Amino acid sequence: MQTGRMETTQALLYLDGVSVSFDGFRAINNLSLYLAAGEMRAIIGPNGAGKTTMMDIITGKTRPDEGEVLFDHGQYDLTRLDETAIANLGIGRKFQKPTVFEDQSVADNILLALKGPRSPLSSLFGWRNNVAAERIDSILDTAGLLGERDRRAGEISHGKKQWLEIGMLLAQDPAILLIDEPAAGMTDAETMQTVQLLKRINKDHTIIVVEHDMDFVRALDCKVTCLHEGSVLAEGTLDSVAGDQRVIEVYLGR
Amino acid sequence: MITRYIFSRHDKAGMIFLICSALLAVLIPAGNLLLPADSPFHVPDHVVSLSGKYLCYASLAIALDLVWGYCGILSLGHGAFFALGGYAMGMYLMRQIGPRGVYAHPVLPDFMVFLNWKELPWFWHGFDMFPFAIFMALFVPGLLAFVFGWLAFRSRVTGVYLSIITQALTYALLLAFFRNDMGFGGNNGLTDFKDILGYNIQSRGVRAVLFFLSALLMIGVYLVSRWMVTTSFGKVVLAVRDAEPRARFLGYRTEHYKLAVFTVSAAMAGLAGALYVPQVGIINPSEFSPANSIEAVIWVAVGGRGTLVGAAIGAFAVNLMKTIFTTGALAPYWLFMLGGLFVLVTLAMPKGILGAISALADRLARLRRPRPTLAAAE
Numbered sequence: 001m002q003t004g005r006m007e008t009t010q011a012l013l014y015l016d017g018v019s020v021s022f023d024g025f026r027a028i029n030n031l032s033l034y035l036a037a038g039e040m041r042a043i044i045g046p047n048g049a050g051k052t053t054m055m056d057i058i059t060g061k062t063r064p065d066e067g068e069v070l071f072d073h074g075q076y077d078l079t080r081l082d083e084t085a086i087a088n089l090g091i092g093r094k095f096q097k098p099t100v101f102e103d104q105s106v107a108d109n110i111l112l113a114l115k116g117p118r119s120p121l122s123s124l125f126g127w128r129n130n131v132a133a134e135r136i137d138s139i140l141d142t143a144g145l146l147g148e149r150d151r152r153a154g155e156i157s158h159g160k161k162q163w164l165e166i167g168m169l170l171a172q173d174p175a176i177l178l179i180d181e182p183a184a185g186m187t188d189a190e191t192m193q194t195v196q197l198l199k200r201i202n203k204d205h206t207i208i209v210v211e212h213d214m215d216f217v218r219a220l221d222c223k224v225t226c227l228h229e230g231s232v233l234a235e236g237t238l239d240s241v242a243g244d245q246r247v248i249e250v251y252l253g254r
Numbered sequence: 255m256i257t258r259y260i261f262s263r264h265d266k267a268g269m270i271f272l273i274c275s276a277l278l279a280v281l282i283p284a285g286n287l288l289l290p291a292d293s294p295f296h297v298p299d300h301v302v303s304l305s306g307k308y309l310c311y312a313s314l315a316i317a318l319d320l321v322w323g324y325c326g327i328l329s330l331g332h333g334a335f336f337a338l339g340g341y342a343m344g345m346y347l348m349r350q351i352g353p354r355g356v357y358a359h360p361v362l363p364d365f366m367v368f369l370n371w372k373e374l375p376w377f378w379h380g381f382d383m384f385p386f387a388i389f390m391a392l393f394v395p396g397l398l399a400f401v402f403g404w405l406a407f408r409s410r411v412t413g414v415y416l417s418i419i420t421q422a423l424t425y426a427l428l429l430a431f432f433r434n435d436m437g438f439g440g441n442n443g444l445t446d447f448k449d450i451l452g453y454n455i456q457s458r459g460v461r462a463v464l465f466f467l468s469a470l471l472m473i474g475v476y477l478v479s480r481w482m483v484t485t486s487f488g489k490v491v492l493a494v495r496d497a498e499p500r501a502r503f504l505g506y507r508t509e510h511y512k513l514a515v516f517t518v519s520a521a522m523a524g525l526a527g528a529l530y531v532p533q534v535g536i537i538n539p540s541e542f543s544p545a546n547s548i549e550a551v552i553w554v555a556v557g558g559r560g561t562l563v564g565a566a567i568g569a570f571a572v573n574l575m576k577t578i579f580t581t582g583a584l585a586p587y588w589l590f591m592l593g594g595l596f597v598l599v600t601l602a603m604p605k606g607i608l609g610a611i612s613a614l615a616d617r618l619a620r621l622r623r624p625r626p627t628l629a630a631a632e
Contacts, residue, residue, distance in 0.1 A: 059503060087505035099500045101493045108489055118506050120514040123487035172504060 012037040012206055013176060014074065018057060018067030019230070027053040028064065029230035035176070040202045042217045043210045044241070045227035046250055051210045052096060054227070055178050059093050060086040072175070088118070092174035096181045096210075098161035102154030106145055106164055109153050110136045113168035142200070143167030144193065159186045166197060176206045183216045195219040226250075267608060268480060271563040272473065278305075279469030283462035299458060302465050306533045308573050309468035313475045313526035315553045315569035316562050317519040320479045322551070323560030324488065325515045326495030331420030332523055333547035334427050335395035337537070339524025341431075342394060344444035344537040345378060346387030347455070351448050364446070365439045375437045384451055391528035392521045399520030400513065407509035407516075412498070421544050428542035443538025450532055461533070468529050472566065475522045479562050482518070491515060552592065556599045558606025567607055
């Protein structure tokens with residue numbers, strides 16, 4: 001009980017009344033969101049709706065001005081922890097712009113992500129120096145990157161970098177994966193492969209996906225939350241959200 | 255375990271470098287001491303002390319390459335760690351003079367007698383013991399780097415801001431060591447050394463041993479650095495260099511990694527300084543001058559950063575040029591040449607001398623291989 005509160009919530013991730021402003025601009029405004037363990041959730045919303053800022057708050061990059069962000073059924077107060085501590089609790093993140101370690105091989109990128117001790121001493125002397133190739137290969141196989149194993153991560157295509165980053169998340173084996181625009185810059189075929197990949201990962205991980213591509217969101221076939229001006233506008237199935245009058249107004253402009 | 259890394263993962267350049275260094279470590283002292291002066295292979299005394307000095311610079315360059323080339327921390331104050339190690343050795347050498355100083359005081363070095371000091375300052379105690387002085391040559395630079403790095407990396411000071419404060423660090427130390435009441439000989443520094451471990455510091459035998467130890471140190475600094483960068487530690491360090499926020503989101507405490515690299519590098523630089531001082535016979539505050547630290551960065555850039563071997567090559571090449579050009583008619587223009595060299599290397603050889611050599615070797619290898627011809631295709 002890090003928060004010292006007796007109240008526990010049902011949700012794996014619990015955001016309540018969260019607000020944050022940058023120079024007077026309210027990027028997140030009284031946002032509340034509950035995520036059950038094992039769930040897959042798509043977050044949609046127009047540009048500037050606060051989708052990426054929300055991820056920044058969950059992962060500790062940005063501190064909210066007010067509100068609660070609790071993880072693991074209320075056990076941990078994420079607003080008090082930094083990026084590293086939150087990552088080690090089991091919250092993994094894929095960035096909007098694929099961010100991999102470009103100067104190192106695809107396999108080494110996975111190696112660096114593998115769950116395990118992360119201190120300097122353990123890196124010098126520990127097991128990470130003797131990881132079996134099969135362990136890395138099985139993750140590369142899942143991510144569809146086995147053929148790129150020994151290439152420099154900076155050389156592979158944009159779409160494959162997205163997969164590599166998802167593969168790194170798999171290696172990290174977090175409780176929740178936050179995935180920001182995984183289909184950006186992908187061909188239609190790659191987009192559908194990504195859907196299959198996420199569905200496979202969802203079997204034993206909780207996932208939040210931010211995405212603009214409606215075909216992609218439809219294919220995910222999961223609960224959808226639409227954000228607008230930093231708070232939740234509508235929540236439910238894609239059809240119910242897409243049919244919501246306010247959502248239509250926001251997307252088409254008033 | 256360490257040896258396994260050393261012998262299993264050596265690139266060609268590293269192997270050549272190790273073999274050449276080991277040969278030099280033996281052949282130069284042997285050529286100096288064993289061959290008669292009229293032999294064509296005799297190595298003159300001044301070459302021994304000069305190349306011993308270069309070896310210490312090369313150790314400093316490798317240590318700097320570890321933080322800059324691999325961890326992306328551009329330290330413009332590494333000369334400070336080198337100088338601190340040098341002062342630790344200088345203090346030992348001063349204590350070795352004993353009553354043979356100009357004022358013949360049994361304990362106090364000359365400059366303290368001159369300043370009318372009655373007793374040894376507390377921080378001079380223990381420096382009459384050689385192992386203690388060597389320990390301090392490692393410990394003091396390491397501790398300074400640890401405290402400095404802890405404050406800077408924890409506050410996430412990076413890039414040019416970090417470079418500027420490392421520069422300020424060495425400048426502050428320069429000003430502090432200039433003061434007489436700091437207790438390190440002020441402007442004049444520490445000099446007039448007589449003995450080291452009871453042996454005459456000027457003797458040819460001692461000079462040859464110091465050279466040999468400098469070569470050993472360079473090999474040691476290389477092997478430690480090489481080991482660090484080839485373990486998964488090195489992979490994390492590269493990750494921190496290329497995408498630090500990403501490494502944080504993977505759960506790495508990046509500031510701990512930077513701190514580890516910075517501290518180890520500073521301690522190695524300190525040891526290089528400790529071996530440098532008995533070979534040049536003096537240590538004074540000018541060793542803290544910002545220009546020295548910047549020059550070390552140029553060695554690394556010229557040799558090829560992020561290669562370790564390149565850093566050592568750069569230190570040799572630039573200092574050899576410095577020795578040649580600062581003694582002749584071109585002496586007043588040396589700094590222009592150095593600046594020009596830096597610009598030229600940055601523009602024409604972005605991977606430094608080592609990068610240019612390996613590119614050339616690749617091209618030669620490709621020429622030697624028979625080219626696929628149309629006839630073969632048919």
